[in-house]
Amino acid sequence: MAPHPEQQLADFEAQAFGYADQLFRVALRLERDYGRAEDLVQETYLNAWRSFHRFEPGTNLRAWLYRIMFNRYYSGRRRERLQLTPTEETIAETVAYDPPTPQHVTDEDVIAAIDRVPREFQLPVVLADIEELSYKEIAEALAIPLGTVMSRLHRGRKILRTELANYARGAGYRVVD
Amino acid sequence: MQALDCRNLKDLLDSYLSDELSVETNHAVLRHVEQCPACRTEMAARRDLREGMRRAGTQLRLSAEGRERLRERLRAEAPGQTPAQDGVRGSAREQSRESFFKRLLSDVFAPLRGNPILAAALTLLLTLGLGYGLFLFRPHTVAAAELSREFMSEAIGDHDYCAPQFRDEESATMAEDAKEYDPAYADLDRIAEVGAQGMKLRAAHVCSFAGRSFAHLVYTRGDDLISLLVTERNAKAMKNGVVPDDDGLAAGLQQEIRGDFRVSAYQTRRHVVLVVTTLSDGETKALAEKIARPVSDHLRNVEVKSPQPAPHK
Numbered sequence: 001m002a003p004h005p006e007q008q009l010a011d012f013e014a015q016a017f018g019y020a021d022q023l024f025r026v027a028l029r030l031e032r033d034y035g036r037a038e039d040l041v042q043e044t045y046l047n048a049w050r051s052f053h054r055f056e057p058g059t060n061l062r063a064w065l066y067r068i069m070f071n072r073y074y075s076g077r078r079r080e081r082l083q084l085t086p087t088e089e090t091i092a093e094t095v096a097y098d099p100p101t102p103q104h105v106t107d108e109d110v111i112a113a114i115d116r117v118p119r120e121f122q123l124p125v126v127l128a129d130i131e132e133l134s135y136k137e138i139a140e141a142l143a144i145p146l147g148t149v150m151s152r153l154h155r156g157r158k159i160l161r162t163e164l165a166n167y168a169r170g171a172g173y174r175v176v177d
Numbered sequence: 178m179q180a181l182d183c184r185n186l187k188d189l190l191d192s193y194l195s196d197e198l199s200v201e202t203n204h205a206v207l208r209h210v211e212q213c214p215a216c217r218t219e220m221a222a223r224r225d226l227r228e229g230m231r232r233a234g235t236q237l238r239l240s241a242e243g244r245e246r247l248r249e250r251l252r253a254e255a256p257g258q259t260p261a262q263d264g265v266r267g268s269a270r271e272q273s274r275e276s277f278f279k280r281l282l283s284d285v286f287a288p289l290r291g292n293p294i295l296a297a298a299l300t301l302l303l304t305l306g307l308g309y310g311l312f313l314f315r316p317h318t319v320a321a322a323e324l325s326r327e328f329m330s331e332a333i334g335d336h337d338y339c340a341p342q343f344r345d346e347e348s349a350t351m352a353e354d355a356k357e358y359d360p361a362y363a364d365l366d367r368i369a370e371v372g373a374q375g376m377k378l379r380a381a382h383v384c385s386f387a388g389r390s391f392a393h394l395v396y397t398r399g400d401d402l403i404s405l406l407v408t409e410r411n412a413k414a415m416k417n418g419v420v421p422d423d424d425g426l427a428a429g430l431q432q433e434i435r436g437d438f439r440v441s442a443y444q445t446r447r448h449v450v451l452v453v454t455t456l457s458d459g460e461t462k463a464l465a466e467k468i469a470r471p472v473s474d475h476l477r478n479v480e481v482k483s484p485q486p487a488p489h490k
Contacts, residue, residue, distance in 0.1 A: 009251065020244060022235075024238070025237050038239065107229055111233050
């Protein structure tokens with residue numbers, strides 16, 4: 001006999017609500033607005049609840065929730081989703097130089113530096129290094145191959161270190177010519 | 178697993194910290210770090226950075242009210258449930274502000290019952306503060322082509338750090354290699370020349386601030402320093418993170434005031450042209466009309482002729 005709907009909902013909440021804070025943080029990064037981020041999280045949970053019967057117990061609920069959220073966010077933004085593919089120039093910028101990781105940086109510098117990493121690299125870095133998803137979970141969440149996750153993390157972390165090194169040098173100013 | 182050199186190690190360090198390496202590779206990392214002080218330092222620095230990111234990045238949480246609204250929306254949706262009461266269900270945007278202030282007010286005023294003078298004084302302070310807060314965070318819709326705060330900071334930063342170093346240069350012409358950077362950057366000094374009468378060009382080069390590259394013309398007029406900056410119009414420059422088509426809206430002037438600095442910006446399909454000064458709003462706007470507008474008109478022409486994105490070093 002199928003469990004009572006009320007019991008089902010209680011199960012869903014018990015399993016899924018633990019991720020609400022981290023989904024909200026990532027939603028805020030996408031939406032840049034508290035109200036819209038909260039709406040996105042609500043809609044993610046509603047969608048997840050509606051298809052919860054299709055969710056296979058034992059597979060990764062957290063990655064599944066993220067995937068629903070990214071799908072939802074990018075469904076109305078085809079152009080932006082295309083930009084999730086790294087451009088030639090962001091790649092070229094990142095391969096050249098890897099400065100030593102600066103020590104004694106403030107949390108504000110860290111936050112600002114993360115914000116400066118282009119989104120296609122920023123999302124994997126945030127998911128791995130702040131929200132502590134495994135590489136495999138990130139691949140599921142963003143629906144990209146594991147190898148792509150690893151190369152984006154590699155570049156994203158390098159950009160982050162370079163940005164921090166710029167702060168650490170003071171103004172981050174240099175004349176190119 | 179053979180021994181790692183320092184370069185291999187640097188590539189593996191982050192995956193080591195994420196616990197994503199095989200047992201063998203993990204050991205190889207540890208063996209290298211044991212005998213290499215430089216990599217030990219780098220590992221410690223990356224570990225600190227990771228901890229800093231987590232500390233700084235996880236402070237935000239969905240509010241208790243947000244969690245409650247989420248629960249209510251789910252309950253309203255679930256079959257066999259009584260619908261949520263009015264005023265609880267619905268979009269977060271409609272409610273978060275009100276409930277936050279309600280909670281704030283009740284928290285603040287609870288200890289003050291029986292002390293009307295203090296309560297009145299606090300009401301006054303709170304009203305003023307609230308007014309100022311609402312003024313600061315007054316809602317405004319993001320126009321499609323609105324430039325981001327970070328972007329404006331980069332432009333101001335470049336002006337502030339770079340321009341003063343060239344104040345006393347005799348004269349300048351655009352550096353030859355600027356056009357290698359972006360073909361559209363060639364001749365910018367000559368394009369701006371007509372509008373720049375009464376101003377002295379002190380530098381013309383490509384420079385970068387906080388990761389963003391600018392074609393930078395530094396002018397003086399009396400004691401005032403004026404920067405004309407041209408840079409790439411990419412997603413990071415735009416407030417909503419998307420580069421909209423150059424829809425004519427972008428042809429208008431966007432102005433920004435930050436401390437002593439005034440910025441006026443024009444956009445084309447691929448570039449943003451800015452004037453940064455410490456002059457008044459009106460003067461900055463007038464200068465932008467004179468020097469930035471011809472440059473943006475010129476760039477529009479160049480962009481039409483060469484539809485490919487600019488080569489970028």
